Amino acid sequence: MTTLVLASASPARLATLRQAGVEPVVIVSGVDESQLDGLPPAELALQLAELKCAAVAQRDEVPAGALVLGCDSVLELDGEAYGKPDDAADAVRRWRAMRGRTGVLHTGHCVRATAGDRVAAATASTTVHFADLSDEEIDAYVATGEPLQVAGAFTVDGLGGAFVTGIEGDHHNVVGVSLPLVRELLSELGESWTELWTRNVAL
Numbered sequence: 373m374t375t376l377v378l379a380s381a382s383p384a385r386l387a388t389l390r391q392a393g394v395e396p397v398v399i400v401s402g403v404d405e406s407q408l409d410g411l412p413p414a415e416l417a418l419q420l421a422e423l424k425c426a427a428v429a430q431r432d433e434v435p436a437g438a439l440v441l442g443c444d445s446v447l448e449l450d451g452e453a454y455g456k457p458d459d460a461a462d463a464v465r466r467w468r469a470m471r472g473r474t475g476v477l478h479t480g481h482c483v484r485a486t487a488g489d490r491v492a493a494a495t496a497s498t499t500v501h502f503a504d505l506s507d508e509e510i511d512a513y514v515a516t517g518e519p520l521q522v523a524g525a526f527t528v529d530g531l532g533g534a535f536v537t538g539i540e541g542d543h544h545n546v547v548g549v550s551l552p553l554v555r556e557l558l559s560e561l562g563e564s565w566t567e568l569w570t571r572n573v574a575l
């Protein structure tokens with residue numbers, strides 16, 4: 373069995389990997405995400421994922437031979453990249469701009485095989501259609517605090533689920549990690565997704 377290090381503090385990424393049979397070692401990168409500005413959204417997500425992955429891969433606590441996965445998610449709306457809202461007022465402003473419209477949730481992924489220092493990276497993108505929320509619904513959702521903790525100020529699998537009318541593309545990518553893309557990146561490195569499984573029973 374190969375060890376996967378998840379270079380992310382995201383509880384949703386950890387839960388997604390666990391549900392898919394992988395028990396990663398979590399080592400948070402602590403990367404300052406403000407250092408990259410002005411890039412196109414998909415490129416921004418990719419470069420931040422690469423920074424997080426590289427920052428963790430060099431840590432002493434990474435097990436020998438481990439694979440390190442870094443991710444970063446942003447919502448693209450009108451060509452701009454949106455991470456987590458700055459505060460409640462920002463979250464309200466964002467929702468008033470995106471309600472009834474369509475955005476693209478980009479998640480950058482970077483996998484580094486510490487043995488041989490091999491790297492594979494790519495961004496997965498999922499189109500997200502938002503319901504036309506009323507001002508009262510926006511205020512109620514922002515008051516829960518959830519929008520402040522997530523890129524794009526929404527979740528597809530949490531309280532925000534009622535406000536996403538549809539998606540085109542990978543669901544898990546919206547949550548924070550595209551499982552099929554990680555499988556492909558591992559394959560590029562000559563690694564196997566099924567070798568990461570820590571249990572051999574489904575559900």
Ligand SMILES: Nc1nc2c(ncn2[C@@H]2O[C@H](COP(=O)(O)OP(=O)(O)OP(=O)(O)O)[C@@H](O)[C@H]2O)c(=O)[nH]1
Nearest residue numbers: 380381382384444445522523527528529546547548
């Ligand atoms: N559960 C859930 N979380 C989401 C959704 N959309 C975005 N997120 C979370 O929003 C966060 C995006 O911020 P990032 O900077 O990529 O990651 P982070 O949580 O700050 O953690 P790091 O990887 O350590 O930076 C991640 O934790 C995502 O899992 C969603 O639809 N559902």
